[in-house]
Amino acid sequence: MNATPPTADDLRPFPLRESLGFLLVRTALRLRLLGNTLLQEAGVDITVDQWxxxxxxxxxxGQTPVELARRADKDKPNVTRLLKILEDKGLVSREPDPADRRSHRIRLTEAGTSLKDQLLDLGVTCLERACQGLSRQEIATLKQLLNRVYANVS
Structure with missing residues (x-):
């Protein structure tokens, strides 16, 4: 299926509340808020970013902070801050990297491992609520389109 490319008029971002950027940011903020609310209501003392x-x-x-930053699409200082919080909560530990004395490997503690099922269930609950009324095909299409937009701006 070859779609006709949008014209400049089609992409004009005004009114603001109908622009793609506004809609993406608004949705991401609300999704983060919902996730943090569900975590708080479940009595889990972590944030969506820590999750x-x-x-x-x-x-x-056993990944390095650099690997985690790359995979999380976050900068290293932000990931370092998150790791410090998770370490202070006893959910991860740092071990020297045998291949590189300057680096560490991040390992889950027993407490960090034990949260997996509960937190994955909360993640499913969050996404089920967010995707209410959407079919599996619509969700798959939405993911595909968002990944294409991301690739275009990367």
């Missing part, structure tokens, strides 16, 4: 780092470690434990 994201834990999620990456559940996928592959």
């Amino acid at each position: 994201g780092i834990l999620n990456l470690l559940w996928e592959a434990d």
Whole structure:
């Protein structure tokens, strides 16, 4: 299916509340707020950003901060701050990297590992609420389109 490319008039971002950038930011902020609210209501003392780092470690434990930053699409100072918070909460630990004395490997603690099922369930709840009324195909299309927009601006 070859779609006709939009014209400059089609992309004109006014009125502001109908512009793509506004809609994306507004949606991302509300989704983050919903996630943080669900975490708080469940009595879990972490944020959505901290949840994201834990999620990456559940996928592959023992990553370096640089690897985590790249995979999370965050800058290294932000990830370093998040890791310090998670370490202070006893959810991760730092171990020297045997391959590079200047670096560390981030490992889940038993407490960090034990949160996996509960936090993944909360993530599912959050996305179910956010995607209410959308079909599986619509969700797949939305993800595909968002990834294409992201690639265009990267």
